[in-house]
Amino acid sequence: MDTRGVCALTLLLACVCPLICGASWMGLGLTSAGVPELPGCRGLSLSDHQRELCLRKPFLVPSLRDGARLAVAECQNQFRHERWNCSTSSEPPLFGYELTSGTKETAFIHAVMAAGLVHAITRTCSQGNVSECGCDARLQSGGSVTEGWHWGGCSDHIQYGTWFSRKFIDNLPKNSSARRESYTLSTMNQHNSEAGRQAIEQTMSTDCRCHGVSGSCAVRTCWRMMAPFERVGTYLKERYERSIQVPNQSRKKPRRKEQSRPVDKYQLVYLNKSPNYCVEDRRRGIAGTQGRRCNRASAGPDSCSLLCCGRGYNTRVERHVQRCECKFVWCCYVRCRRCESMNDMHTCK
Numbered sequence: 001m002d003t004r005g006v007c008a009l010t011l012l013l014a015c016v017c018p019l020i021c022g023a024s025w026m027g028l029g030l031t032s033a034g035v036p037e038l039p040g041c042r043g044l045s046l047s048d049h050q051r052e053l054c055l056r057k058p059f060l061v062p063s064l065r066d067g068a069r070l071a072v073a074e075c076q077n078q079f080r081h082e083r084w085n086c087s088t089s090s091e092p093p094l095f096g097y098e099l100t101s102g103t104k105e106t107a108f109i110h111a112v113m114a115a116g117l118v119h120a121i122t123r124t125c126s127q128g129n130v131s132e133c134g135c136d137a138r139l140q141s142g143g144s145v146t147e148g149w150h151w152g153g154c155s156d157h158i159q160y161g162t163w164f165s166r167k168f169i170d171n172l173p174k175n176s177s178a179r180r181e182s183y184t185l186s187t188m189n190q191h192n193s194e195a196g197r198q199a200i201e202q203t204m205s206t207d208c209r210c211h212g213v214s215g216s217c218a219v220r221t222c223w224r225m226m227a228p229f230e231r232v233g234t235y236l237k238e239r240y241e242r243s244i245q246v247p248n249q250s251r252k253k254p255r256r257k258e259q260s261r262p263v264d265k266y267q268l269v270y271l272n273k274s275p276n277y278c279v280e281d282r283r284r285g286i287a288g289t290q291g292r293r294c295n296r297a298s299a300g301p302d303s304c305s306l307l308c309c310g311r312g313y314n315t316r317v318e319r320h321v322q323r324c325e326c327k328f329v330w331c332c333y334v335r336c337r338r339c340e341s342m343n344d345m346h347t348c349k
């Protein structure tokens with residue numbers, strides 16, 4: 001069957017999307033219930049060069065899906081208390097307006113997606129199922145006899161995943177991440193994708209296991225491993241909060257305030273100020289915070305005053321029924337009581 005046939009069979013949108021919405025591989029982050037997943041690269045919404053790369057490395061298709069899902073889930077985890085909560089739409093582009101608005105949110109999305117891909121591919125490599133990549137060969141022997149440790153086991157080898165993520169998402173020559181004075185949306189996205197990949201390396205750690213007579217720890221075996229992706233998400237969220245506004249290349253005169261500061265490859269950059277995300281704006285696909293649950297005791301972004309943007313909130317009492325005071329009864333069952341509790345629930349007006 002030719003590609004067009006497959007497209008017609010799966011999702012028309014998925015096939016049109018690469019033409020109209022660039023970074024469409026992100027759509028793999030949606031778990032589409034009911035739509036069967038075709039094996040291989042067919043039926044994936046990819047750009048031409050991504051499809052070509054996919055066909056050359058079909059064993060990475062599960063990692064493409066895992067990486068996208070990991071990233072979407074972590075974005076929603078990191079932003080669950082914020083006005084913009086990283087919600088996705090079931091239609092492309094996955095993140096709606098925020099994917100192309102050139103804001104801090106755009107920056108975070110590109111960084112976390114690129115990092116998710118590195119993470120997923122590297123895990124596949126470490127599981128030893130793929131012949132093109134494996135554990136880090138440089139960290140399989142050597143160490144320090146005097147300090148009583150040596151490299152061993154499987155150290156995560158992030159180079160392959162990093163290379164693939166670069167090639168797949170940005171498709172750039174190696175040295176094109178030169179310092180810039182000003183940015184377009186495309187170079188901004190490239191910069192932030194790279195910052196996401198760097199986050200994987202920055203959050204790696206060394207773990208060791210003890211050996212020796214009765215736990216004496218005379219010798220330790222050590223290996224390098226990636227942080228859990230949640231840690232990478234937290235790291236990138238901090239970068240998001242300290243992200244830097246950079247000048248827009250196509251604007252004739254830079255605005256006074258956006259004098260270009262030196263930016264390093266770990267920082268997130270953005271072109272445009274974010275809207276406040278308070279009120280619904282259908283045209284831009286902003287949901288607003290009406291109906292969001294807020295926390296009256298919090299002083300953070302999920303507090304009722306911040307999340308509801310000063311509009312106030314409604315309170316209703318919610319009844320929770322739980323099993324409680326469970327006792328083991330000889331023999332053999334557990335008897336519990338039903339406990340009811342009343343909780344105030346606050347939602348933004």
Ligand SMILES: *[C@@H]1O[C@H](CO)[C@@H](O)[C@H](O)[C@H]1NC(C)=O
Pocket residue numbers: 076080085086087088287288289290291292
């Ligand atoms: C984000 O908030 C909207 C309401 O504004 C809600 O419908 C949606 O489920 C939330 N999404 C996530 C991922 O929490």
Ligand SMILES: *[C@@H]1O[C@H](CO)[C@@H](O)[C@H](O)[C@H]1NC(C)=O
Pocket residue numbers: 127129
């Ligand atoms: C490795 O590959 C084999 C055969 O393709 C498969 O059965 C197994 O589940 C894979 N293991 C992992 C950890 O992916």
Ligand SMILES: *[C@@H]1O[C@H](CO)[C@@H](O)[C@H](O)[C@H]1NC(C)=O
Pocket residue numbers: 175176178
């Ligand atoms: C990349 O490096 C080559 C040689 O080092 C140079 O000729 C080329 O201009 C560089 N490309 C970019 C985009 O910086």
Ligand SMILES: *[C@@H]1O[C@H](CO)[C@@H](O)[C@H](O)[C@H]1NC(C)=O
Pocket residue numbers: 101102184185248249250251271272
């Ligand atoms: C950069 O500026 C140009 C000209 O003012 C504008 O058309 C374009 O949308 C801006 N780019 C972004 C990403 O905002």
